Amino acid sequence: MNRFPTEESCRIYFKEFRIKQGVICKKCQCTKHYWLKDKWQFQCSECSFRTGIRSGTIMENSRLPFKTWFLIFLFMSSTKKGISANELQKQVGHQRYQTIWSIMHRIRKLMGDRDDGYKLFDMVEFDEGYFEKATSKKNSKLNRGRGSQRQSKVAVLAESTPIEQIESGLKSRVCRYFKMKVLPTHHASEVNGLIQKTVDLNAVIFTDKSTSYYDLRNLLEFHVTEKSSYETTNETLKWVHIAISNAKRTMLGIYHKINGKYLQNYLNEFTYKLNRRYCKSIFERLVIAVTSPQLVN
Numbered sequence: 396m397n398r399f400p401t402e403e404s405c406r407i408y409f410k411e412f413r414i415k416q417g418v419i420c421k422k423c424q425c426t427k428h429y430w431l432k433d434k435w436q437f438q439c440s441e442c443s444f445r446t447g448i449r450s451g452t453i454m455e456n457s458r459l460p461f462k463t464w465f466l467i468f469l470f471m472s473s474t475k476k477g478i479s480a481n482e483l484q485k486q487v488g489h490q491r492y493q494t495i496w497s498i499m500h501r502i503r504k505l506m507g508d509r510d511d512g513y514k515l516f517d518m519v520e521f522d523e524g525y526f527e528k529a530t531s532k533k534n535s536k537l538n539r540g541r542g543s544q545r546q547s548k549v550a551v552l553a554e555s556t557p558i559e560q561i562e563s564g565l566k567s568r569v570c571r572y573f574k575m576k577v578l579p580t581h582h583a584s585e586v587n588g589l590i591q592k593t594v595d596l597n598a599v600i601f602t603d604k605s606t607s608y609y610d611l612r613n614l615l616e617f618h619v620t621e622k623s624s625y626e627t628t629n630e631t632l633k634w635v636h637i638a639i640s641n642a643k644r645t646m647l648g649i650y651h652k653i654n655g656k657y658l659q660n661y662l663n664e665f666t667y668k669l670n671r672r673y674c675k676s677i678f679e680r681l682v683i684a685v686t687s688p689q690l691v692n
Contacts, residue, residue, distance in 0.1 A: 399462060401462075402462050405460075405462050405464075406435070406448065408682075409461060409686070410435075410448055412682050412683060412685075412686045413437075413686045414430070415686075416683065416688060418437045418446055418451075419451070419688045420439040421446065421450070421451070422439065422442050423441050423442045425440065425441040425442065426688075427439070427440040428440060428446070431445070435447075435448055436448065451688070452686060453498075453501045453502065453685060454685065459489075459494070459498075463487055466486070467483065467487060467498055468681050468685075470483055470487075471483075471499065471664070471681075472668065472677035472678045472680075472681050473677070475668070477649050477650075477664060478649070479649055480492060480495050483495050483499065500657060502681070503660035503663045504663065506663045506666075506667035506681075506684070507659065507660070507662075507663030509667065509684045509687075510663070510667055510670065511592075513572070514595045515552055515572060515593060515594050515598060516554060516597075516598055517554060517598060517599070518556060518599045519554055519555070519594055519598050519600045519601070520555055520632045520633070520634055520635045521550070521551070521552050521600055521601065521608075521635065522551055522602065522632050522635045522636065522639075523550050523551065523578070524548075524549050524639035524642075524643070525548060525549070526546060526547050526642075526643065526646070528547050528654065529652035529654050529655070547655050548577070548578045549575055549576065549578065549658075549662065550575070550577075550578050551573070551635045551638055552573065552575075552593060552594065552635070553570050553634040553635045553638060554571045554573075555570045555571070555633075556569050556570075570634040573634075573638050573666045573670060574666060575638070575662040575663075575665065576589055576593070576659070577659045577662070581607065582607075586607050586608065586610075586611070587611070587614060590614055591614060596614065597615075598615060598616065598617075599615070599617040599618075600617070600619070601620075601631050602618070602620055602621075602632075603623045604620045604621070604623070638669070641669075642662065646661060
């Protein structure tokens with residue numbers, strides 16, 4: 396509140412980030428613009444088309460003040476375990492729950508789009524987890540006893556690096572980045588497509604001996620498989636299972652059961668903050684993501 400005491404201070408801060416990230420003209424795709432101070436708009440130097448300060452971002456067509464948006468950015472980025480839409484509505488003092496809920500999902504999708512631009516390198520752990528999803532009252536009796544229909548299959552990848560302590564000789568793994576993606580089916584083709592999009596082809600990938608992973612040796616430089624066991628879970632695929640456990644605990648404690656339609660958005664938020672756990676200010680990283688032209692559809 397001390398940093399952004401007024402709506403004007405928020406607008407100036409956002410404008411500066413848009414200038415740094417660059418503005419692309421919707422009409423001619425030109426990247427050179429002039430700032431019209433009186434209009435609070437960018438004007439294209441080629442075709443004179445004007446772009447509003449919110450245009451091309453997730454804030455476009457929103458009437459909420461910049462200060463409210465900034466508060467939402469802050470609460471979503473500074474809370475390690477996340478925050479519910481109901482609690483966020485109270486914190487920002489907004490009347491409509493649906494508005495806050497919708498904005499949170501816009502931000503979660505943006506987080507996912509941001510992380511999709513990066514691939515995993517070096518050594519990658521890969522496994523799958525099952526996340527329970529909410530079922531409607533109409534289908535609750537039909538789904539009773541059918542665990543697979545109440546769960547979504549999620550692929551989890553972790554970029555890990557093995558290290559060895561010189562004095563003791565103990566070996567361990569240090570993890571850097573994660574990815575979590577909902578798999579629509581159990582087919583090997585889904586796994587192959589996901590690996591091609593998210594993992595560098597020169598990486599070494601570690602998995603168990605599931606039949607869904609047999610084709611990975613043809614896609615990557617090295618594919619190491621181990622039979623599922625206690626040692627595999629706690630050593631070879633250590634960081635993957637830690638991420639799965641933490642994600643489940645977070646979602647169960649805050650959101651309870653999640654609609655399967657929006658599960659990917661919640662996973663986006665979890666991995667986005669996890670991948671930036673060492674950043675001094677995730678808030679600023681989020682503002683950069685909002686103003687980045689390459690994310691504009």
